[in-house]
Amino acid sequence: MSTNLKSRAPAAGTPSPRKMLPRLVTGQEIVLIGIISVLWILLGFLTPAFLTPGSILPLLVAVAPIALIGVGMTFVIITAGIDVSVGAMLMVSAVITAQTMVATGISLVPALLLSIAVGALLGLVNGFLVAYGKIHAIIITFGTANIFLFIGLRLFGSSTVNGVPGTFDVFGRGAAGRTLGIPHSFAITLVVVAVAWWYLRHAASGRHLFAIGGNANAARLAGINVKPLVLMTYVITGALVGLAACFVIAQGTSTLDQSVGVGRELSVIAAVVIGGTSILGGRGSVLGTLLGAILVQTVTSGVTQLGWPSQLSDLFVGAAIIAAVGTDIVRERSRRKS
Amino acid sequence: MTTTALKQPDTAPQRKESLGYRAVRMLLTQRIALLGLLTVAVLAVMVSLNSAGALSGSYDADYLAAALISAVPLAMLGLAELMVILSGRGGIDLSVGAIVSLCGIVFGYSYGVWNLGLFLSILITAAAGALCGALNGFLVAYIGFPPLIATLATFYAFKSLALIISGQKPISTVQIQDFFSAAQSVEIPLIGQNLPNIPLGIFTFLIPTAALVWVLLNRTTFGRRLFALGTNDVAAAWAGVDTRSNRMTAYVISGLISGLVAIVTVAQFASARPDAGVSGNGMALPAITIAVLGGVAITGGIGRVSGILLATLLVVWLNAGILLAFAGNEGTQFQLLALGLLLIGASLLNNLTRKKFGVLN
Numbered sequence: 001m002s003t004n005l006k007s008r009a010p011a012a013g014t015p016s017p018r019k020m021l022p023r024l025v026t027g028q029e030i031v032l033i034g035i036i037s038v039l040w041i042l043l044g045f046l047t048p049a050f051l052t053p054g055s056i057l058p059l060l061v062a063v064a065p066i067a068l069i070g071v072g073m074t075f076v077i078i079t080a081g082i083d084v085s086v087g088a089m090l091m092v093s094a095v096i097t098a099q100t101m102v103a104t105g106i107s108l109v110p111a112l113l114l115s116i117a118v119g120a121l122l123g124l125v126n127g128f129l130v131a132y133g134k135i136h137a138i139i140i141t142f143g144t145a146n147i148f149l150f151i152g153l154r155l156f157g158s159s160t161v162n163g164v165p166g167t168f169d170v171f172g173r174g175a176a177g178r179t180l181g182i183p184h185s186f187a188i189t190l191v192v193v194a195v196a197w198w199y200l201r202h203a204a205s206g207r208h209l210f211a212i213g214g215n216a217n218a219a220r221l222a223g224i225n226v227k228p229l230v231l232m233t234y235v236i237t238g239a240l241v242g243l244a245a246c247f248v249i250a251q252g253t254s255t256l257d258q259s260v261g262v263g264r265e266l267s268v269i270a271a272v273v274i275g276g277t278s279i280l281g282g283r284g285s286v287l288g289t290l291l292g293a294i295l296v297q298t299v300t301s302g303v304t305q306l307g308w309p310s311q312l313s314d315l316f317v318g319a320a321i322i323a324a325v326g327t328d329i330v331r332e333r334s335r336r337k338s
Numbered sequence: 339m340t341t342t343a344l345k346q347p348d349t350a351p352q353r354k355e356s357l358g359y360r361a362v363r364m365l366l367t368q369r370i371a372l373l374g375l376l377t378v379a380v381l382a383v384m385v386s387l388n389s390a391g392a393l394s395g396s397y398d399a400d401y402l403a404a405a406l407i408s409a410v411p412l413a414m415l416g417l418a419e420l421m422v423i424l425s426g427r428g429g430i431d432l433s434v435g436a437i438v439s440l441c442g443i444v445f446g447y448s449y450g451v452w453n454l455g456l457f458l459s460i461l462i463t464a465a466a467g468a469l470c471g472a473l474n475g476f477l478v479a480y481i482g483f484p485p486l487i488a489t490l491a492t493f494y495a496f497k498s499l500a501l502i503i504s505g506q507k508p509i510s511t512v513q514i515q516d517f518f519s520a521a522q523s524v525e526i527p528l529i530g531q532n533l534p535n536i537p538l539g540i541f542t543f544l545i546p547t548a549a550l551v552w553v554l555l556n557r558t559t560f561g562r563r564l565f566a567l568g569t570n571d572v573a574a575a576w577a578g579v580d581t582r583s584n585r586m587t588a589y590v591i592s593g594l595i596s597g598l599v600a601i602v603t604v605a606q607f608a609s610a611r612p613d614a615g616v617s618g619n620g621m622a623l624p625a626i627t628i629a630v631l632g633g634v635a636i637t638g639g640i641g642r643v644s645g646i647l648l649a650t651l652l653v654v655w656l657n658a659g660i661l662l663a664f665a666g667n668e669g670t671q672f673q674l675l676a677l678g679l680l681l682i683g684a685s686l687l688n689n690l691t692r693k694k695f696g697v698l699n
Contacts, residue, residue, distance in 0.1 A: 143627075147678035150671050153671045270494070314498035322491045
């Protein structure tokens with residue numbers, strides 16, 4: 001919220017720009033790191049196999065696409081928007097890329113660029129409608145989600161994409177997807193998170209995103225070019241969805257089916273809000289989003305490894321959202337009182 | 339009927355208005371008029387396609403009446419969304435589909451397994467729905483969760499509970515299979531000979547629910563308070579409205595309606611499926627789409643029952659036509675496209691109207 005920025009503004013007479021920066025790590029992130037550590041230690045005791053590379057590495061690989069899309073979603077939500085079309089965008093990017101790979105056998109870099117370009121193009125549609133159509137983002141993206149889903153399903157025809165070549169194996173779960181034991185997909189995600197973290201914290205336009213989310217009208221009057229910046233957040237989200245689509249293809253088998261991407265938007269939004277980003281805009285962090293994605297994936301794979309029914313994991317994800325956002329609300333309230 | 343008339347069009351009195359200008363203004367400011375016109379247009383296009391032989395089946399009155407079966411859950415959930423979106427402060431309910439799944443299982447057990455009788459089973463199911471809604475309402479109104487987050491969390495929880503409780507198996511005992519009769523089409527008494535048979539659910543579920551919601555919104559103090567707090571939360575609080583309990587009530591009613599939809603869905607499938615409300619795209623997204631298409635302002639405080647009902651008719655009859663115009667899978671795919679274009683078109687139009695005429699009814 002905008003009060004956050006105001007309360008950190010230096011008092012009159014102490015014009016030190018350094019003071020205006022938010023803290024390196026927010027309270028929500030410390031809480032999340034604590035919860036994740038406790039969960040990992042607990043799971044390590046309960047199922048000795050959990051804290052082994054054979055279990056942690058697939059977990060990190062599975063976190064990568066959610067966290068990547070989550071970075072874009074964090075940008076969007078900080079500007080008080082939302083994008084519920086990322087699942088459908090993922091489907092379109094994945095099916096176009098997979099079909100092109102099957103048909104022409106293009107190599108890694110062109111395939112990667114193609115996927116990112118498709119995602120960015122779809123994001124451009126969202127961004128244009130939201131920024132210049134002046135309609136609430138949730139309505140626009142509900143609409144485009146339907147349209148993207150239509151495009152994706154039409155491309156699939158009525159079958160799956162078979163015989164997807166192993167071009168993306170460098171992002172996969174296998175040995176080809178690791179260097180020195182670190183999964184490439186997770187390493188790329190870390191780099192993206194780091195760049196986004198720096199951008200949101202130190203770049204002028206990054207700070208502008210928070211101002212837009214706090215009060216778009218005030219931001220405009222303060223001379224911020226609101227519309228292009230909002231447009232940009234949706235394009236970035238689309239591009240990251242395109243990159244995530246490559247990871248998803250890599251993690252799957254050689255067959256891509258029509259359920260790819262379905263429901264992803266909800267797990268991404270869950271990761272973002274667990275990470276402490278306010279759905280009302282003006283406050284949020286990509287580091288929190290990464291931690292949120294790790295927490296969600298830990299719960300999911302923890303439930304499976306404990307031998308509990310896998311449907312139970314959704315219940316815990318729901319509870320995690322309530323707990324994470326609830327503590328955030330309580331903390332924010334006490335901060336405002338003091 | 340709505341509570342806002344923020345800006346009167348100031349150019350209107352000076353200019354001599356032509357008939358065409360007035361017609362355009364009515365179409366744009368009166369969502370009912372626009373939806374009515376669109377529905378007529380859809381019917382006209384489909385009927386002419388039908389007589390040209392371009393459809394794979396006959397698009398006649400019988401077909402249209404039979405298509406109404408899918409209007410029952412859609413319109414009811416649209417009404418549920420109307421209640422919560424009206425309540426303002428970003429009101430929305432993503433969990434309706436999950437509540438339908440969970441309550442379907444509750445109904446499956448109480449009617450199909452424990453044999454509690456129809457009346458008691460319906461009561462229990464509706465109460466379960468209201469309880470789910472109460473959880474949403476408590477989180478939103480009393481704790482202060484943003485509605486999108488609270489209902490996203492409960493969506494996960496209810497969806498998971500439905501699968502766990504049922505052991506992922508649908509309940510389809512003999513009683514539940516016989517309950518399919520509740521979804522059949524019936525002849526309307528007295529005048530029915532000349533009319534096609536109408537699905538029973540329209541009379542037993544949709545019309546009572548719509549009437550109830552209409553009375554609640556337009557003829558009770560609760561309704562007026564809901565419009566007040568949806569329009570301006572702070573002003574309503576200063577005017578002495580208990581914003582918390584009234585907002586919570588909106589979510590309870592949304593849950594209650596979802597519980598009733600669960601019963602309709604069980605009757606339709608002749609089986610209580612644990613994923614009835616969340617499979618594929620789920621039930622929440624189409625319901626929200628119907629609400630927005632029906633002229634409900636996502637910011638709260640504006641919306642009416644007739645808009646929801648007309649928007650449902652439009653979508654259902656359009657979808658029914660699309661199914662005949664395209665073969666097999668293609669039909670359901672083009673339905674997605676139509677829904678997306680309608681939603682974006684309608685909201686762009688809302689915007690244009692606000693800019694040009696100031697008000698939207």
